[in-house]
Amino acid sequence: MRFDCLTLFPDMFPGYLGQSLLKKALDRGLVEVHLHDIRQWAKGRHLQVDDRPFGGGPGMVLKVEPVVECVEAVQRQGPAPGRVILLTPQGRRLTQPIVEELSAERRLVLLCGRYEGFDQRVIDILRPDEISIGDYVLNGGEVAAMVLIDAVIRLVPDVLGDRSSSQEDSFSTGNRWLEFAQYTRPREYRGLCVPEVLLSGDHEAILRWRREQSYSKTRQRRADLFESPAAGRERQSDQPSEGSNR
Numbered sequence: 001m002r003f004d005c006l007t008l009f010p011d012m013f014p015g016y017l018g019q020s021l022l023k024k025a026l027d028r029g030l031v032e033v034h035l036h037d038i039r040q041w042a043k044g045r046h047l048q049v050d051d052r053p054f055g056g057g058p059g060m061v062l063k064v065e066p067v068v069e070c071v072e073a074v075q076r077q078g079p080a081p082g083r084v085i086l087l088t089p090q091g092r093r094l095t096q097p098i099v100e101e102l103s104a105e106r107r108l109v110l111l112c113g114r115y116e117g118f119d120q121r122v123i124d125i126l127r128p129d130e131i132s133i134g135d136y137v138l139n140g141g142e143v144a145a146m147v148l149i150d151a152v153i154r155l156v157p158d159v160l161g162d163r164s165s166s167q168e169d170s171f172s173t174g175n176r177w178l179e180f181a182q183y184t185r186p187r188e189y190r191g192l193c194v195p196e197v198l199l200s201g202d203h204e205a206i207l208r209w210r211r212e213q214s215y216s217k218t219r220q221r222r223a224d225l226f227e228s229p230a231a232g233r234e235r236q237s238d239q240p241s242e243g244s245n246r
Contacts, residue, residue, distance in 0.1 A: 001105070001156050002032040004074050004082065005145050006067075007112040008049060010035040012142045022150070025159045033149065034074075038062075041070040050115055059116035067111070067122045074109060082107030084128040085148070087141030088117065091130030094148060098131070102148070103155035110148065112141030176225050180213035 005013060013035055017026065025031040042049045043065065050060040075081035083105050092098070102108060111118075111128060123130070133144045153159050183194040197209045218225055 001030070001103075001153070002034070002078065002082070002107040003149055004034045004036060004077075004107070004109045005112060005142075006036045006038055006070055006074060006110065007140075007142055007145075008038050008114050009112075009140065009142055010037050013146070016146050021159060022153060025153055025156065028158075030156055030159055031153050034077075036070060036074050038066055038070045041066040041073065053116065057116075061116050062113060062118045062122070064119040064121040064125070067118060068125050071109065071111065071126055078107055080107055082109045084109045084111060084126050086111045086113070086118070086123065086126075086128035086130045087133070087144040087148070088113060088130050089132045089135070089137050091132040093135075094131050094133050094151070096151075099148075099151045100155060103152050108148075108152070110141075110145040112145050114140040177214040177218040178222060178225075180210040180217070 007013075013033070017023065017033055022031065022033075026033065039047050039049050042063075048063070049066050050062050053059070053061045071084060075084075083102075085102075085108055087110065111122075111126075131144075131148065133147050138144060183198060187194045187199070195209065197205050200206070
């Protein structure tokens with residue numbers, strides 16, 4: 001899978017790209033990430049990429065020409081133009097189903113904004129998929145692009161050693177509950193012990209315990225996840241019985 005990140009600050013990315021699962025995926029050729037400096041498509045002596053907004057107001061607005069021409073040039077670099085994603089707090093909120101949708105693409109072109117945002121004609125011409133990672137404002141779209149990449153690569157085949165890892169994640173399709181509590185060695189630390197059921201070797205009992213943990217945690221912390229019709233059906237079919245192992 002290929003990601004193209006279009007940004008005014010490409011130097012923000014190398015540290016992120018050089019660590020953990022993403023680095024391994026890059027080294028194995030499972031994922032490609034290409035960085036493009038929007039300023040290279042700016043014109044004039046000073047390579048200006050922003051200007052004051054018409055009508056007045058604070059801040060600066062990213063100019064339409066360098067952004068559109070950068071995107072179009074980058075799209076020509078691959079066999080397919082790819083899906084253009086604009087990271088913006090005005091976009092649809094990124095959720096796991098959207099991550100799954102994006103993971104089916106072979107190429108994503110990620111457009112990272114700055115300052116007061118883009119000239120509206122960028123959106124009118126490119127018709128990007130506008131996506132937000134949450135209801136708050138960042139200094140720019142670079143961190144949001146990293147979040148999106150991090151979520152999507154988990155679903156790229158062979159990036160994770162165990163395919164079931166992504167299938168069991170919270171919010172993944174078929175799993176609308178939060179993940180159950182996890183434990184590893186030591187068995188006891190500062191008086192806190194691993195639940196005996198996890199040491200029992202009884203796989204059915206462990207499964208029941210984990211299901212109950214997920215249900216209880218979701219009910220306590222994210223009751224809104226039970227509000228959709230699909231979640232209601234899951235709750236009726238999978239809700240732990242009163243006699244389940246605690």
